[in-house]
Amino acid sequence: MKPILLEIVTRMITTLGQCRSCEVLFEGSGLSKKVSQKEVSEYPEDLVQESERLSNLLGQLKQLYRHRLVIRLIDAKSFVGVYKSLRHWVRRYPTFIVEGKETYTGWDETQLEALLDKYIQASLPPKHRSVQPTLS
Secondary structure, X not given: OOOEEEEEEEOOOOOXXXXXXXXXXXXXXXXXXXHHHHHHHOOOHHHHHHHHHHHHHHHHHHHHHHHHEEEEEEEOOOHHHHHHXXXXXXXXXXXXXXXXXXXXXXXXXXXXXXXXXXXXHHHOOHHHOOOOOOOO
């Protein structure tokens, strides 16, 4: 079974730890945690809470779907994020794009899981699609 691609277009917190050369510099000097905490505290509280909420949701999705799902995070401010927002008519974040076809915007986990399940069922071979046993 081929894994389902889930792209998430969202507002993201950017820190110096995302730059590998900066990370090495700060790790070597022992300043890594201090700089990271200070950077995050300078962002608006709603963005920090949204990032934490998304992180928790991603953890749940990874645990629930394991190898059946490939997750790609896209910063809404990046070139790819702007492109995806225009292409899929994204106006609010986070927006989840499944297989480049269908989108879901919001935080309702059951709706997102239903959309993912729909694509996972479609990707299964025909003999495995039926969940209920058949009597012959």
